[in-house]
Amino acid sequence: MTTSCAAEPLPDNPWEKWGWAFAAIWLVFLAFPTIAVAESDVPVAAKVGAWLCILGFAVANVMGYSRRRNTWLCLAAMVALGLATLPVIGIGVISYAPYLAILSALELPSPAWKWAVGFWAAFPLLSLLGIDDFPTFFFLMLWPIMIGGVMLRIFGEREQLAIAARGEHAIVAERERVARDVHDVLGHSLTALSVKAELAARLIDLDPARAKEELESIQATARQALAEVRATVGGLRAGNLEAELAAAPRVLADAGVTTRVEGSVADTDPRHRALLAWVLRESVTNVVRHARARSVVIELGAAGIAVTDDGVGSEGAEGNGLRGMRERVTGAGGTLSVGPASPGTRVEVALP
Template sequence: MSRTTAAEGSAATTAAPAETADAVELDPWIRWAWLLATVWLVFMVFPVLDLVQTPRPAWQVALGATMIVVFTAVYVHGFVISDRPRHARRLPDWWPLAGLAAEIALTAAAIALQGTAAMGLVIYTSAYAMLLTPMRLAVVTVGVLVGATAALTTLVERFDGGQFFLPVLIATIVTLTATRVLEDRREVSQVMAEEMALVAERERVARDVHDVLGHSLTVVVAKAELAERLLDLDPQRARTELAEIRSLSREALGEVRATVAGLRVARLGDELAAASAALAAAGIEGDVPDDPAAVDPRRRIVLAWVLREAVTNVVRHSGARRCTVDLDSDRLTVSDDGRGGPHPPGNGLRGVGERVRAAGGTLTVDEAPGGGTRLEVTW
């Protein structure tokens, strides 16, 4: 059963987007959860029968009937609204407290009018307090109700016949408390799961944007430097490089948009071609296969991201003259003859490392036997 509280959890409820609340409301278990509370209203038949069968002045019968109707309406309204977040947001934060105050006042008035026959209202009031109001207030309220019930049934002769209400009330409160605690834990777990999903999505977008822009901008810089050198030596070739820079920039912009939208998928064949072009633009001799068929199809997307980051690092940091890419069904190796030596992993390597580990593989980066750096991914 959902509930609306005046003090606890209100910030989380108001901070939730309207779309989330509306989506939750579509769940039948949420939409009809109030029936679990109202089904117990069948026991309201006892005060109703007492009004019908016990001789009283007409005004007392009318007053008692009115109190039962109002009590029932407040009780049902509380649970119906609390299970519909979109409607609950339209009400002030104090509305559950006002409903509880009305329930307590009507319970006291009904007991004063009908005696033992109306003591069942205490159970409904306890349920309202425990499930719809802040926990501290609920504990105080049910404590007062239990104490008042015990005092009436043991000290006031008129209520001697109502002693059986006390164990029923205590059992009901214990059950409701367990329900409340379990629901609180469920809500906390749900909030934590949503926050973890949000963090994971942010990391995915950051990782993808880094991989996309890091590679694209590195190639753009390399081509810009090449075009600058060719301006005087070969103007036509320089114009060709500038046209490719423009095309690469547009592609990078489209890739960033697709990444943010969650649509970006790296393709190993495309990345092999892009690696060859990037190495050539940087003046590095590249030995790059052009066919990804040797790679297990399940590994290609991950290896595409790894290849993009590895080639970007070779172009940007290695100072290499040659770079070799080897592919196998469950292996990728990228080695160069550049500076080598230990390098602290940056955001790019950390990102591809996370991708590889998530896919069940292992990423290692170490110094190549003949000098330079060797990156290897294996399964």
């Protein structure tokens, strides 16, 4: 009796990978302050300085969407560079507000992003003051852009909550199923043990030989029940590819084997990562037990995984571990191949 539990993989956040592209596209609207600088009545040196500030503003905006950068620092840089152009373009600095609002909406943590967006949304109201003949109600042009950024943030958070809820529901359902399995195993086994123990107690004086047989049967039943419970509960241990990839070099190093990893978890298909974790664990175990290898190469890719060692090669019939691995891979619609690597052995899994 075995069970399995595979957590639903979270989809990649598009802002982590393509946020910079989104920001770069909207930089076209920096044409307004750029033109305003060109039309301003200031010395050429001041114009060049203002254009450099606008360029720095654009760079800081794009960098703000990178997870490797601090969003607060990027926002601070954008504010400083935008204000630096104030002596040249005056009230035209309002045109920077959408960039600040959208970056705040998409990248700042909760609840700070709400306060930041609220501040930037109020900023365009300065256009109502009629300074330097700036167009009245200019905020009506900027607010829809800011609202778009807010809606993207809200929809993204709702999607993450829905995914988390589905994952929690799947975990609860799996635990309930395993609990039922454990109940069935223990209910049957404990009942049998109770009956046999009572019988042995009655026979211990009347028929010692028969009582001994019942005690031996109790031992066998207890071992069987323990094995079934372990198999059932083992289904809760979902494979984690990142954890296995981190543990494999340590396990191999303890056996005197060096490890080289080509590719990363991000290169693999999220649907199959739990399965690949099991494959990697079993492959590493086989290398440690049987290969007598000195080095191992682990290759990760979109098609699956390959583990190659320089040991003595595969010998004899297929063992239980390899047979179980093949069953898992076949059940997922993939193929498992085990062959010589000249020297050593190569275990390769290809998945759809």
